[in-house]
Amino acid sequence: MPNNYQELVQHWAAELTQYSTEEAENLVNWLLEHHLGLRRVDMMHFLKEEDLPEALQLDFERLKSGEPIQYILGKGPFYGREFWVNEHTLIPRNETEELVHLIIKKNPRAGLKILDIGTGTGCIPISLDLEMKTPEVYGIDISDKALEVARKNGESLKSNVSFLKCDILTEMPNVRELDILVSNPPYVPESEKSEMHRNVLDFEPGLALFVPDEDPLLFYKVIGAKGKQLLKPGGKLYFEIHEKFGSEIKELLTGLGYKDVKVVKDLNGKERIACARN
Numbered sequence: 001m002p003n004n005y006q007e008l009v010q011h012w013a014a015e016l017t018q019y020s021t022e023e024a025e026n027l028v029n030w031l032l033e034h035h036l037g038l039r040r041v042d043m044m045h046f047l048k049e050e051d052l053p054e055a056l057q058l059d060f061e062r063l064k065s066g067e068p069i070q071y072i073l074g075k076g077p078f079y080g081r082e083f084w085v086n087e088h089t090l091i092p093r094n095e096t097e098e099l100v101h102l103i104i105k106k107n108p109r110a111g112l113k114i115l116d117i118g119t120g121t122g123c124i125p126i127s128l129d130l131e132m133k134t135p136e137v138y139g140i141d142i143s144d145k146a147l148e149v150a151r152k153n154g155e156s157l158k159s160n161v162s163f164l165k166c167d168i169l170t171e172m173p174n175v176r177e178l179d180i181l182v183s184n185p186p187y188v189p190e191s192e193k194s195e196m197h198r199n200v201l202d203f204e205p206g207l208a209l210f211v212p213d214e215d216p217l218l219f220y221k222v223i224g225a226k227g228k229q230l231l232k233p234g235g236k237l238y239f240e241i242h243e244k245f246g247s248e249i250k251e252l253l254t255g256l257g258y259k260d261v262k263v264v265k266d267l268n269g270k271e272r273i274a275c276a277r278n
């Protein structure tokens with residue numbers, strides 16, 4: 001029986017067998033702080049396991065089942081802010097923060113017109129809207145349920161992004177003369193399902209993740225081609241990409257007539273971002 005906060009963390013973390021010890025302890029700390037709303041130092045004196053709120057115990061059961069903590073808490077961090085998430089949206093990822101950071105760093109001008117395709121929680125356009133100088137920002141998605149979450153994030157974070165429904169594979173977005181087109185589209189080939197963690201497969205929406213094995217660059221082809229019409233001359237295209245497809249995407253964008261096509265490595269040294277100029 002754990003007698004103090006630290007022992008409780010270790011005791012619960014040991015039950016999260018699908019995670020490393022460090023990850024498991026971080027998750028348990030995250031859950032405890034969420035429910036108990038206390039700083040860790042205040043919790044050291046406290047706590048018998050049976051005194052913990054029932055809601056916390058129920059959430060811990062969900063964590064044990066492999067459910068990502070962001071879905072359990074209904075929110076997750078992205079670029080310094082908290083975003084609502086649910087089963088209809090992908091959980092925002094660190095690589096995507098790097099994409100957002102690159103766009104902010106490379107585009108200091110005020111008043112840029114920006115479109116994000118496949119917006120999910122709206123984490124990309126809302127962060128750009130709040131970090132850049134007076135931009136005009138749009139986000140589109142095929143999923144009504146994801147758009148509901150994106151709009152809720154826009155309201156709670158006081159951002160002015162306009163969210164619109166659009167199936168990019170069959171429709172042309174009604175937003176032209178763009179300075180920046182950005183997308184983190186679905187890009188995982190179906191055949192990679194077997195290599196993926198259960199907590200992604202069982203909980204995150206397939207619509208946000210997967211593409212057919214026979215056409216893994218489907219979204220890049222369509223968005224790259226439509227981008228030629230959506231972007232102003234000189235406007236910029238930014239993609240998050242699958243680390244295996246950097247050279248194919250470079251070739252694709254060059255073939256479509258984009259200039260300055262580059263593939264950029266993320267902090268882990270993987271080719272995860274492509275950018276180009278119209």
Ligand SMILES: C[S@@+](CC[C@H](N)C(=O)[O-])C[C@H]1O[C@@H](n2cnc3c(N)ncnc32)[C@H](O)[C@@H]1O
Nearest residue numbers: 092118119120141142143167168184185186208
């Ligand atoms: C990889 S997720 C990215 C979500 C978010 N931008 C992020 O970075 O966390 C891809 C998104 O594309 C959307 N999507 C899938 N097919 C689409 C389509 N045909 N047209 C528009 N959006 C689509 C999914 O609903 C999902 O929200």
